Amino acid sequence: MASDRYIDFVNSDLGRKLVGAVGLPAPARLERWQAGRLRPVEGALLLSTGPLAERVSAFAPRLTDVLFSHGGEVTGAHPWTAEQSAKIKAVVFDASTLLHTSQLSQLREFFQPILRHLDNSAHVVMLARAPEAQSDPLAASTQQAIEGFSRSLAKEMRNGGTVQLLQIEDGAEDQLEGALRFFLSPKSAFISGQVIRLSACDQQVQDWTRPLAGRKALVTGAARGIGAAIAETLARDGAEVILLDVPQAKSDLDALAARLGGQALVLDICAPDAAAQLIEHLPGGLDIVVHNAGITRDKTLANMPADFWDSVLDVNLNAPQVLTQALLDSGALHENGSVILLASISGLAGNRGQTNYTTSKAGLIGYARAMAPTLKARGISINAVAPGFIETSMTAHMPFALREAGRRMSSLGQGGQPQDVAEAVAWLGQPGSGAMSGQVLRVCGQSVLGA
Ligand SMILES: NC(=O)c1ccc[n+]([C@@H]2O[C@H](COP(=O)([O-])OP(=O)(O)OC[C@H]3O[C@@H](n4cnc5c(N)ncnc54)[C@H](O)[C@@H]3O)[C@@H](O)[C@H]2O)c1
Incomplete structure (x- = not known):
């Protein structure tokens, strides 16, 4: 297998200075899942408000020990402040309630204050609805707009950060835990800028430490x-x-x-x-x-x-x-x-x-x-x-x-x-x-x- 010597170089003290000085790309060393690890998120998870985020808050304590809310109150989470809170390892933003162009400013308002406080290899997941399931054309347009935002934000992430958009169909809410255990953890280290659709499914993982047991x-x-x-x-x-x-x-x-x-x-x-x-x-x-x-x-x-x-x-x-x-x-x-x-x-x-x-x-x-x-x-x-x-x-x-x-x-x-x-x-x-x-x-x- 080829080794990527450039990554080793840019992550050395000398390399960091030289690469910064001449403006070369500086790829980060990505964090990956290690055998024996239990928590999908080792660090702070930041949740927005919204009905899908509320669903996430119910199982969030199984994802991490450190839960913050941003932009409003979320059950079981402390309000995040730039000055007092730890660096952010994972973010879930519920965009399912954005149904009009005027509401899209919430994307900027939510993300701008937190971007400089993301930890290395931070994972952002945006939750939305299927645009074509919206009967109002303006709502469909707004839900589609979120796709453009998520792909651009993925391109602006630094230090190995990733962004995905999950479009949740009605009835698929109970599959959020499995998806977030993947997309908020280092298991998805090399996946970014993706738009995934989840539909209703009546199966569930029984034991998260061995999710494929019996298969x-x-x-x-x-x-x-x-x-x-x-x-x-x-x-x-x-x-x-x-x-x-x-x-x-x-x-x-x-x-x-x-x-x-x-x-x-x-x-x-x-x-x-x-x-x-x-x-x-x-x-x-x-x-x-x-x-x-x-x-x-x-x-x-x-x-x-x-x-x-x-x-x-x-x-x-x-x-x-x-x-x-x-x-x-x-x-x-x-x-x-x-x-x-x-x-x-x-x-x-x-x-x-x-x-x-x-x-x-x-x-x-x-x-x-x-x-x-x-x-x-x-x-x-x-x-x-x-x-x-x-x-x-x-x-x-x-x-x-x-x-x-x-x-x-x-x-x-x-x-x-x-x-x-x-x-x-x-x-x-x-x-x-x-x-x-x-x-x-x-x-x-x-x-x-x-x-
Ligand atoms: N390596 C990459 O960057 C990359 C990128 C995109 C897609 N892929 C795809 O991922 C898959 C695995 O890629 P890889 O890089 O590990 O390839 P690889 O050549 O290292 O391994 C392929 C394996 O398939 C086996 N194989 C080939 N023909 C077979 C046959 N007729 N019957 C049974 N086994 C057969 C080979 O013996 C070999 O063990 C491939 O489908 C490849 O096209 C790889």
């Missing part, structure tokens, strides 16, 4: 890179894991499966009998399937050989579709299960030399959108996770200039870690995360590509 998960391409990180993270959260990869990766796969107490399954997902073999190895069925296996065979279209095109489309798009259909038809994928497809922001933005790869990744996004309504009746969610620049052996082999551009052209000014993608997948695999379906979750540090 069985299959991860394809699990021998190394992002897939290995996903398998580790799902196992950490209590899932029983089945790790799948090609025969050439058998020794790495076996070693990881043994370490995680999981099962190794050597299989080429493009083999003609792959679906039949997979079902045979899943007698008890499963709850989570993560289609992570993927390949690149880069060439400009003018030079693209047919086998480069075919193999990428086959592994990245056709195999996940065929295997998902087989898991559904056979009933191997349980009710209330989760399907997670590893796409890429290049599937949204396009990329020179990757017509085959970006076609496959955009196809996965379309597949998630198209399948979601049908799977809803079985409580199954399907989403695409779109990583941006992630520090893996794949990106370590990129030419220097491209690698640097990939890292710095984002609000967080750096590449992500495989763990960042794995945390997003683990969240989507939780009971209750079915509240999100048919969507794309970008894990890209708010990359400018495809934004």
